[in-house]
Amino acid sequence: MPEPDSARPCATDFLIASKQCEIDGLAHFLRMGQLVAAISNLVHALQRERGASNVFLGSGGERFAEPLTDLCADADRAQEAFFVALKQVGTRTSGVQGGARLFSRIAHAVHGLGDLPPLRGRVRELALAPEQAVQHYSDLVRALLAVVFEAADSAMDPTISAMLVAMFNLMQGKETAGQERAVGAAGFARGGFDAEQSRRMQHLIEAQERCFEIFTGFADADTLALWHERLSSTDQAAVERFRRMACTGLLPSSLPAEQADHWFQVTTERIDAMKGVEDHLEQRLQSLCEEKLAEARERLARHQSLIEQLLDADDGQGESFMVFCATGSQGDGQGDVPERYDTEGVSPQLGRAIIEMVQTQAQRLQRMQDELNAAREALEERKVLERAKALLMKHRKLQEDEAHRLLRQMAMNQGKRLIDVARAVVAMADVLGQ
């Protein structure tokens, strides 16, 4: 046991540390917001490169050779910007909630991006099937989106958390729309969909709808209005007509190449419209983080100057400050300020001011925690669902959509909600030590 220190700690130091933690967290999220914006752009570029590679491979190298070169250059520029944003986030571990998971996801994404040059080489050599190329690009996008998911999961501010949940689901929905575009383009170019390909289309449509449902549940009114406006300016009827053909396998007699081009065009418009909403949401997120950070800094400055003023006004007894804290007894931040003890040098004003500051901080954090729960639940359910699917994929050697169908089938058979069945699968794996 070390020698007891003569200096008593002061409540206000810890109050200030509490506020400093909030500020550190918000500053981190300002940098994370820039990273999320860079990921959004990089993912968009990779989605376009994936689409063009798919057509290039599907046509045996006949089509899109030139656009592909340009799209690769675009993706390289987006990648550079991502690396710059990553440098801003850095590897400092201070103020990073859930840092271990976040950095682990970033490591995975950065590692995955190293695959890009050899992947492009194989595409150029026509050494891959279109589906294989799509799979590789999709893995990369998934690794990048996982970073956004962790960011959303670690936000401590409920408004930022809700906006990141909306953002993640919009990005994930857009990515699923991109996969739908690729699978559809291949099918229409081939001139047909077999049962497995139709099921895959069906799965991708449903997965998108789930994402957009959560997105609309968490996005602000402004973003939602833009979402409806942008989507209604695209040819949604054409998308739905093509989807019906793809899901039923009943294609018209027009030329496959024409159909594929038309499908690619209408789905690209739709995806670009989504990207516009994504950009808007990013800007909202950015200004929200800046606003919250300025607020938190202002609150801290106000409290610091209030504490100094109180000390100055306290009859010069500042040197025995802690005695003055000895005022008011309080339960759990609830209820009224109780009776005060007006004994030996205790200043009621100062004590009361401090207990009020401590309580305000505790109550604000409590309210934030309560509000966070809704956003956390949406993420938690997704996490459980993804984990259950991953376990089924691993143990039963299933594809993702097969795993999803199996879960849905189990839910229907057992008359339970999908999420409850997924929880049971994960719990089972925990017991089995998987």
Add this chain to the structure above:
Amino acid sequence: MPEPDSARPCATDFLIASKQCEIDGLAHFLRMGQLVAAISNLVHALQRERGASNVFLGSGGERFAEPLTDLCADADRAQEAFFVALKQVGTRTSGVQGGARLFSRIAHAVHGLGDLPPLRGRVRELALAPEQAVQHYSDLVRALLAVVFEAADSAMDPTISAMLVAMFNLMQGKETAGQERAVGAAGFARGGFDAEQSRRMQHLIEAQERCFEIFTGFADADTLALWHERLSSTDQAAVERFRRMACTGLLPSSLPAEQADHWFQVTTERIDAMKGVEDHLEQRLQSLCEEKLAEARERLARHQSLIEQLLDADDGQGESFMVFCATGSQGDGQGDVPERYDTEGVSPQLGRAIIEMVQTQAQRLQRMQDELNAAREALEERKVLERAKALLMKHRKLQEDEAHRLLRQMAMNQGKRLIDVARAVVAMADVLGQ
């Protein structure tokens, strides 16, 4: 947009940052473990001081005047040790998960400790009813236990989290036992319990049982064995006989002072037995944190030297290291390592080794997250229950046990679980903006 940086980030840097975050977190919990131990001792001292103050006030200053002086000195020493441990934790915000809430709780506890000198003054002057004094001490203990709760809530390691959940519930159960001792001592000294006092005893007994149930659910086998051993060496039959009298209000005809002394003695033995288990659990926690920290540091060192070895063995191509990362494409940390691209300077061994390290880290964090959920759920339920009670106390001007009874009554009337009713109360308050 700033100028793109020429240096590509490297996956291994983020892998190491992820591990460093874990290490920072564990180092923080090692310091928190010492703080929790200091809180355990301080709470124990305050509980003894509260008991003696209660007797002193109840006897109109006739009894326990001398022991009270000694117990205050003990509490002062425990307080000094708490301040020393607090100094170790410091106000550094680095590596502190949930720092804002933790520091806010510490601010509240430190502020509350400032009340101790005037409170003691009022006890000595007999200027308080015994119940008022007990209430003040209980508020202080509650503020200290809230720090332990936040510590448990912010642990990222499932074993540490489980141990802190056990610890918090043991401390909370022991505190409730201390309140039971105080309420009982006053009643037996007075020679009777009215209906309200009997109900309060009943509430304190039930609250203890809930805490010990969670404690036994999360404690390790070793601690549990000690728990059963220590408790069975106390006079549990006498405690239960007194409890029956207090709850029914049917007291025997022996002298109240004798009864009070006997009650005080058997409940004190019981509480001291709990303290013994608490000390044991603290030591387990301490060595667990040290072990985990050593493990994490060793893992980091192993990975760092592995990375260096791989770079050295890689034909001196270390300067274009990132190209070597361009190997293997991976889904979500699930499934097998896929095909490799053996093109332009790519070293398959190095790429494979790195992807394996990244995956191992991701999978370990995922397993930890899965395992954490059980402990988190126990804390989450407590948080919701406490929050619902606090809201009812505030809005309906109820005492804590009345709020608890109201919740239980609502649950019975609606045929729901207590926790579901509590969730509904909290959700309602959120909607109402409370």
